[in-house]
Amino acid sequence: xxxxxxxxxxxxxxxxIRVGAFFLLILYHVGMFxxxxxxxxxxxxxxxxxxxxxxxxxxxxxxxxxxxxGAATRFMSDKTTVGKLTGxxxxxLLPPLLFAMLVIVPPQSYYQMVEHIARHPGTxxxxxxxxxxxxxxxxRWCTPDGCLITPTWxxxxxxxxxxxxxxxxxxxxxxxxxxxxxxxxxxxxxxxxLGLIVWPILFLGVLRGTLYVRYGETHALVGDHYVHAxxxxxxxxxxxxxxxxxxxxxxxAARWPALTLAIAAYAAWAAYVWTYRGDTPVPAxxxxxxxxxxxxxxxxxxxxxxxxxxxxxxxxxxSALRYLTLGVFPFYLIHQTLIVVMAHHLAKLGxxxxxxxxxxxxxxxxxxxxxxxxxxxIPGVRILFGLKGQPPAxxxxxxxxx
Numbered sequence: 001x002x003x004x005x006x007x008x009x010x011x012x013x014x015x016x017i018r019v020g021a022f023f024l025l026i027l028y029h030v031g032m033f034x035x036x037x038x039x040x041x042x043x044x045x046x047x048x049x050x051x052x053x054x055x056x057x058x059x060x061x062x063x064x065x066x067x068x069x070g071a072a073t074r075f076m077s078d079k080t081t082v083g084k085l086t087g088x089x090x091x092x093l094l095p096p097l098l099f100a101m102l103v104i105v106p107p108q109s110y111y112q113m114v115e116h117i118a119r120h121p122g123t124x125x126x127x128x129x130x131x132x133x134x135x136x137x138x139x140r141w142c143t144p145d146g147c148l149i150t151p152t153w154x155x156x157x158x159x160x161x162x163x164x165x166x167x168x169x170x171x172x173x174x175x176x177x178x179x180x181x182x183x184x185x186x187x188x189x190x191x192x193x194l195g196l197i198v199w200p201i202l203f204l205g206v207l208r209g210t211l212y213v214r215y216g217e218t219h220a221l222v223g224d225h226y227v228h229a230x231x232x233x234x235x236x237x238x239x240x241x242x243x244x245x246x247x248x249x250x251x252x253a254a255r256w257p258a259l260t261l262a263i264a265a266y267a268a269w270a271a272y273v274w275t276y277r278g279d280t281p282v283p284a285x286x287x288x289x290x291x292x293x294x295x296x297x298x299x300x301x302x303x304x305x306x307x308x309x310x311x312x313x314x315x316x317x318x319s320a321l322r323y324l325t326l327g328v329f330p331f332y333l334i335h336q337t338l339i340v341v342m343a344h345h346l347a348k349l350g351x352x353x354x355x356x357x358x359x360x361x362x363x364x365x366x367x368x369x370x371x372x373x374x375x376x377x378i379p380g381v382r383i384l385f386g387l388k389g390q391p392p393a394x395x396x397x398x399x400x401x402x
Contacts, residue, residue: 011071011242012317013310015325018068022328024057025065026335026368029155030361033343034353040112040154041344045353051277052270059269059299062158064306066231069162070238074180077173078243086170092386093163099384100156100333106134108154108340113141115344155336157219161228164221165235183240188247196250197258197301204230204296209289248311255308258301265298329386330375331368338367 031054032039036046077085110130117125125141133139134150141148153160172179190199211226218224241247272291282288342363346356375385382388 010075010317012321013307013314014068014071014242015317015321016314017306017310018065018072019321019324019328021061021065021068022332025061026331026339026364027361028054028057028061029336029339030343030357030364033339033360034357040108041115041340041347043343043347043353047353048277052274055270055273056266059266059295060302060306063230063234063299064303065158066162066165066234067238067303070165070235070240071242072238073166073169073235074239074242077169077180077239082170082173085173086167089163089166089170091383091388093159093166095383095388096329096333096386097153097156097159097163100159101151101153102135104333104337105152105154105156106131106150107337109134109148109150109152111340111344113139113148116141116143156333157221158332160221161219161231162235165232168232169235169239180239180243183236184242184244184247187237187240188244191247192250196254197261197304200300201293201296203233204300205293208292208296212292251304251308252311253308255305255312258304258308262298262301262305265294265301268294269298326376326387327369327372330372333385334371335364335368338364342367 031050033041034043034047035050035054036048037051037054073085073089076088080088110127113125113127113130117123117127120143123143125143130139137150139148139150141150169179176182207226207229211229215223215225217227219227269291272287272294276282339360343360346360349356351359372385375381376387
C-alpha cells in the first residue's frame with residue numbers, strides 16, 4: 001500500500017521534535033553549570049535542588065535525537081544511492097567535527113583548566129601557549145582525578161557517533177538494499193499492543209543492568225559499549241519507523257498512557273537519585289536493579305509520548321521550521337562553548353543567581369542565532385557549520401516567519 005504523502009515525502013513532526021530536542025539540550029547544558037555534577041566549568045554556588053529538574057530530560061534526550069537522526073537518514077537514503085548518501089553525510093558531518101575540535105572546543109578545555117588551576121593554586125599546571133599544546137596533545141594536564149586528553153570533542157561526540165552510525169548503515173545498505181523496509185516490518189510486528197511499551201523497556205533495562213554497569217558512559221567512541229548499544233539501536237529504529245503510518249498511528253494512540261507512565265517513572269527515578277545522591281549507599285542491590293528498569297521506563301515512555309503528541313499536533317511545515325531545521329546544527333556546534341565562556345565570566349560578577357542564569361540563557365540563544373545568521377551567508381564557512389547544501393541565495397535571505 002502506498003504511504004500518504006505526509007509520510008513518504010516529509011515528517012514535519014520529526015523536524016519539530018528535532019528542533020525542540022536541541023533547544024532542550026541547550027538548556028540542559030546551561031543547567032550543567034549549576035547542578036553539582038561534574039562539568040567543564042562550575043558555579044561557585046551549586047544548586048543541589050536543580051538535580052530533579054535535570055533528570056526530566058536526562059534519560060531520553062540523546063536517544064530521541066539518534067532516533068530522529070535515523071529517520072532523517074531514511075528519507076535521504078530512499079532518494080539517492082548509497083554512495084551519494086555516504087558522501088553527503090560525510091561532507092556535512094566531518095568538516096564541522098574537525099573544525100569544532102580545533103577551533104570551537106578548545107575554549108571549553110581552556111576554561112576548564114583555568115578553573116582547575118584556580119581551585120588548586122599550588123599546582124604546576126599552566127595554560128601558557130594553550131592552543132598549541134592542545135592541538136599537539138602536549139599539554140600534560142594531569143591531576144589525581146585524571147588527565148585532560150587533547151584534542152578532544154566534548155559535546156561533539158554526538159556528531160562523531162552519528163557519522164560512525166551513518167557509515168555502518170551505508171555498509172549494511174550495500175549488502176541489504178531493502179534494510180529500511182525490513183526494519184519497518186520488524187518494528188511493526190514487535191511494537192504492537194503492549195509490545196510498543198514493554199519490549200523497548202525490557203531492552204533498555206537489560207542494557208542498563210549489564211553494559212552500563214560494566215562500561216558506563218564515556219563518549220570516547222572506543223569501548224563505549226553501552227552508549228553504542230542504545231544509540232545505534234535508536235538510530236536503526238528511527239530508520240525503520242520513519243515511513244510507517246502504522247507505527248505513527250500506534251504512537252499517537254499510546255501518547256497519553258505513555259505520558260502517564262513517563263511521569264510516574266520520572267517521579268520514582270528522581271526520588272531515587274535524590275535519596276541516594278552523593279556518597280549515600282543504596283541499601284540493596286535489588287533496588288538498584290529495579291531502578292534501572294524504572295529509568296528505562298522513563299526513557300522509552302517519554303520518547304513514545306513525544307513522538308505520539310508530535311504525530312498528532314506537529315504535522316505542519318512553514319518558514320519558521322525551515323529556518324530552524326537548518327539552524328539547529330550550527331546551534332549545536334557553538335552553544336556549549338558560548339555557555340562555558342560566558343558562564344565562567346558571569347560568575348565573577350556576583351549577580352543574583354536567577355538573574356545570572358537568565359542572562360546566560362538569553363545570551364546563549366542570542367549567540368546561537370547570531371552565529372547562524374553570520375555563517376550561513378559566507379560560502380566558505382557554511383561547510384564548517386554543516387550548511388553546505390544551503391543555496392547561496394537562500395542563505396543570504398533574512399528569515400521570514402509566516
